[in-house]
Amino acid sequence: MLIKKPEDIKSSEITDEKAYLNRRLFMRGAVLAASTAATGLLYRSLTASSRRTTTEEATAVESAPTPSLSIEGEKLTSLEAITHYNNFYEFSTSKQAVAEKAEGFISRPWTISVEGLVNKPKIFDIDDLIKLNPPEDRVYRLRCVEGWSMVIPWLGFPLAALLKQVEPNSAARFVEFTTLLDPDRMPNQRTSVLDWPYVEGLRLDEALHPLTLLAVGLYGKTLPPQNGAPLRLVVPWKYGFKSIKSIVKIRLVEDQPPTTWNDQAPGEYGFYSNVNPQVDHPRWSQKRERRIGEFGQRDTLLFNGYADEVAGLYEGMDLKVYY
């Protein structure tokens, strides 16, 4: 064993106390700073950042105003919020992360097949479809089943206009919608979070209602990917998940079609899913909602405030049974 006796150690080899303390202090500072930085980075990477993305590809869309079908007197939700707080599970289950994940999504060329129980089935190119049906301005409330809401200035045309062009036959009673299935472009479709592709449905009379919109833009520009480019449904009196995004197929059918969230949790998400403060989600109340951009909460209105227009569709139906 080689243990130096004290007298063997030259005095020059002994670190003097001051230097030792300085070195120790330096090391401690480094450990503290490095660990703090690592924790901060970990926090940043785990909490979905609200990194701002720009939607440069959006081009202006010409529109004709239709004041009677728009709501008035409610403040529009900011474009920033509308485009950075999205439920679009094909890209991410984090609402803050969808914009970033959907950046660069290519929505041209794009076709929509309108088929099923119709006299004139047709595959429409998106740009031809927009030429055939000039978009209108529609300011609608949007109420998410999660308990938040927005006011969104959509650009779109009534679904009824498209359906008239394909002439549903007398056997058609429901309309089934399908989102694009393409995991290369919608990466979260590689997970089994939902049963892809996303499908939704409406009763034919709901689909033909003048409020039911096929949106192609918002705030005067083409739809950003995160909001359902290039074509999405907007049914303002139903919870947001009914308003299916990035549609590739519209099919007229005889029987009530399966719908994604209803398959996922039948006790929580009904086929109708009309906004109704009297029917709670099994896990949370639907009596109130938080309007994005506001601190407090407001009362949720029956049919999201569109009762005058749509209550007639459900006359005689028990809305607690057909939720």
Next chain:
Amino acid sequence: MKEIGFAKLVVFVNSIVPLLLLGWDGLRGDLGANPLEFVTHTTGTLTLVFLLISLAVTPLRKTLGQPWMIKLRRMTGLFAFFYGCLHLMTYLWFDKFFNIAEIGRDTIKRPFITLGMASFFLMLPLALTSTNKMVKRLGGRRWNRLHRLVYLAAIAGVIHYWMLVKADTRIPLAFGAVLAVLLIYRALAAFFKRRLPAQEPSENL
């Protein structure tokens, strides 16, 4: 490791980093379109993270052979309680605006709220008895037994999270998996502790 004071400082500073960043983002208006939801989810997640860290201290110190690490356990547990307080506060204030009747109804009617409340009130006595004085007053054995409530608090907390999400259960399941490992470790440790001394005499026969 003799430098426990410094180790505690490192743990403390790192534990408040998320709070500082949350506050910083809040002041700059960088919490996204629904800041109150973001704060609720983040503080809830942090509560579970610190609960799991506090439960990991004992297995880590034993497997790494670093007995001094026990000195860090109280602080991590108290941070779990601290973030739990913030999480509960966001619910009571921003979601219910201190409407006591509605909070009561919600707690009874909605299992995920019931479990969240249960988790918090299971942590409360642990935080209150976390001082050296209280350990002495209760006696180590009784104190240890009381603090086993943390297992229930963590289980309730993970189920609370799992019940809340709509479809993407991957993160709550990950929390559940980590918790399961930490609990199985304890079950095995207790099993072998009981088995081994009992076997020794029989082997001697």
